[in-house]
Amino acid sequence: MTAVADFRITLDGKDLSPKIRPRLISLRISEKRGGDADQLDLVLDDSDGKLALPPGGAVLTVEIGWKAGAGVTTGLVDKGRFKVDEVEHSGPPDTVIIRASAADFASSLTTRREQSWHATTIGAVVQTVAGRNKLKARCAPALASIAVKALSQERESDIAFLRRLGREHDAVATIKAGCLIFAPIGAGITATGKPLPSITIRRRDGDRHSYRVEKREAAGKVVAEWHDRKGARKRKVEVGSGEGAERKLSRVYASEAEARRAATAESKRAGRAPRSLGLTLSLGRADVSPELPATAEGFKAEIDAQPWLVSEVDHQLDNRGGFTTAIKLELSSKGNAPSGER
Numbered sequence: 001m002t003a004v005a006d007f008r009i010t011l012d013g014k015d016l017s018p019k020i021r022p023r024l025i026s027l028r029i030s031e032k033r034g035g036d037a038d039q040l041d042l043v044l045d046d047s048d049g050k051l052a053l054p055p056g057g058a059v060l061t062v063e064i065g066w067k068a069g070a071g072v073t074t075g076l077v078d079k080g081r082f083k084v085d086e087v088e089h090s091g092p093p094d095t096v097i098i099r100a101s102a103a104d105f106a107s108s109l110t111t112r113r114e115q116s117w118h119a120t121t122i123g124a125v126v127q128t129v130a131g132r133n134k135l136k137a138r139c140a141p142a143l144a145s146i147a148v149k150a151l152s153q154e155r156e157s158d159i160a161f162l163r164r165l166g167r168e169h170d171a172v173a174t175i176k177a178g179c180l181i182f183a184p185i186g187a188g189i190t191a192t193g194k195p196l197p198s199i200t201i202r203r204r205d206g207d208r209h210s211y212r213v214e215k216r217e218a219a220g221k222v223v224a225e226w227h228d229r230k231g232a233r234k235r236k237v238e239v240g241s242g243e244g245a246e247r248k249l250s251r252v253y254a255s256e257a258e259a260r261r262a263a264t265a266e267s268k269r270a271g272r273a274p275r276s277l278g279l280t281l282s283l284g285r286a287d288v289s290p291e292l293p294a295t296a297e298g299f300k301a302e303i304d305a306q307p308w309l310v311s312e313v314d315h316q317l318d319n320r321g322g323f324t325t326a327i328k329l330e331l332s333s334k335g336n337a338p339s340g341e342r
Contacts, residue, residue, distance in 0.1 A: 003069025005323035010061045027317040033290040037105035040082040042098040058084045059103050065286045077286035104175045106133050109159040117151040129158050130180040140183035150254040170265035186309050186332050196292050203298035207282040214274040222266045224249045226259035239263040277329040284323035307332035
């Protein structure tokens with residue numbers, strides 16, 4: 001039995017799917033990790049000129065999945081709420097293109113701010129940022145308790161600030177279901193704090209794949225400086241094996257502990273970079289999203305042996321009932337613990 005894709009789009013609780021379905025040309029949802037908002041692109045046929053244009057700012061709730069078919073799990077998966085950013089009408093043939101971004105990604109997150117924190121914790125900082133953006137804070141316990149001696153947000157938007165904070169702690173800031181989730185990369189927790197399930201990516205499920213190993217195989221030594229107030233001079237910490245090119249972080253940290261955490265985070269990130277795996281699933285999987293731990297099966301032994309982490313997902317439905325999912329995976333940090341700390 002041929003698999004047939006399905007979707008549901010609602011506006012203020014009203015199901016628009018019966019009107020959209022006969023006009024659908026394509027529906028695409030792009031999900032990325034971290035401070036980038038999920039995106040919805042909806043292309044509709046308006047050859048009869050009777051399609052009403054949605055108002056800017058309208059919030060659409062989108063679910064995608066399979067209606068029927070062999071080898072697929074039927075049912076719809078909620079992919080979130082999207083606020084309409086842009087509407088384009090073009091032709092001929094006349095089409096309407098609707099572009100929307102995750103509704104939880106508040107505009108206040110991109111407003112530049114200035115604030116300083118002293119003698120606090122990462123958890124308290126995340127709580128403050130979440131609160132002023134009307135989000136609930138979900139900070140992983142391993143990060144929430146980390147002491148912060150001094151931290152400044154200088155003419156940075158909240159999302160840029162969170163990205164920087166994430167880089168320094170090998171963490172990711174994600175906005176989902178009204179929550180600001182700040183957790184170690186690969187920790188895999190939901191908006192309610194529950195662990196994410198792991199998935200298996202099988203070669204037979206895809207129609208093409210790409211495995212890449214970059215030339216630099218080993219992450220080099222990472223150097224971070226910190227200001228020693230008692231000694232009135234800069235000191236440094238080094239993390240890594242020392243193989244490969246040395247990396248020096250540009251920022252000078254307030255304490256040795258903060259410098260070491262930042263250097264360790266950079267070392268982990270560099271360790272993930274050399275290997276990547278991309279796969280397009282001919283039968284889309286709406287349950288796949290960024291941060292899910294993954295296992296590869298049916299590829300080369302070197303690929304199957306690696307612990308993987310989903311970094312980007314692109315779901316696409318078309319007017320023929322097709323549904324594909326493109327997945328980008330990176331090497332999980334669980335398989336790349338830094339060594340040689342000093």
